[in-house]
Amino acid sequence: MCYFDIIELLISFFLAFAYVLMFYLQRIRDNVYYFGFGEVIYGLKTSIKPLAFFIKAFYIYTFAFFSYLFFRTEKVVILGVVLGSFLIVWPAILNPKFVDYRLADKRKTILLSYLLFVLLSAVVADFGVTSLILIKPMLQEYLNIWHDPFRLFVFLMDGIFFTVISCAFIKILKVLNREVRLKTAVTSDIQDYEE
Numbered sequence: 001m002c003y004f005d006i007i008e009l010l011i012s013f014f015l016a017f018a019y020v021l022m023f024y025l026q027r028i029r030d031n032v033y034y035f036g037f038g039e040v041i042y043g044l045k046t047s048i049k050p051l052a053f054f055i056k057a058f059y060i061y062t063f064a065f066f067s068y069l070f071f072r073t074e075k076v077v078i079l080g081v082v083l084g085s086f087l088i089v090w091p092a093i094l095n096p097k098f099v100d101y102r103l104a105d106k107r108k109t110i111l112l113s114y115l116l117f118v119l120l121s122a123v124v125a126d127f128g129v130t131s132l133i134l135i136k137p138m139l140q141e142y143l144n145i146w147h148d149p150f151r152l153f154v155f156l157m158d159g160i161f162f163t164v165i166s167c168a169f170i171k172i173l174k175v176l177n178r179e180v181r182l183k184t185a186v187t188s189d190i191q192d193y194e195e
Contacts, residue, residue: 008076015067015080020087022063023056030055057124064128074129081125082118089114 004012060081067077093114 004075004079008073011071011073011076012079012083015071015077016083016087019063019081019084022059023088026059060121060124061128061131064125065132068129068132074126074133077129078122078125082122085118085121089117
């Protein structure tokens, strides 16, 4: 049996609210790749990018990964994600009048899809926790570099090298993107002139 004491329950509720807040902040910060679960069902956005699904799963994975890193109790993290996912879909379950009238006869399917969202969130969170459990011994071995000055130097140089290469790559992509936009604008201006 899986029992929770009062402290674990409080931590789970805290994680649930942090989970909801995480997706609220994603909606504010990254509106291009954000979608609400209702948008999948109701089709409020005409084209939800497949990358948006992976980003949402990545957010859940990362949340579970770091939550387990700090709280070190698998059941607390999983319960926090399940409660947070339930808080996200609860308003639609509680208020069926918000269901699009064209989907009124598919209420059971909608409820099933919301429950599936909660279940999938729990599975992704469990994957995040399990992956940390698997890599934690390697991570601890790698983080023992503080006692070896050479390994610490190599670690810092790796970080600096990664940052420099990443910045250069992003800069190149921005330049290429700007060139493509300029050529597209010039081509469309020429076509307009010829017409």
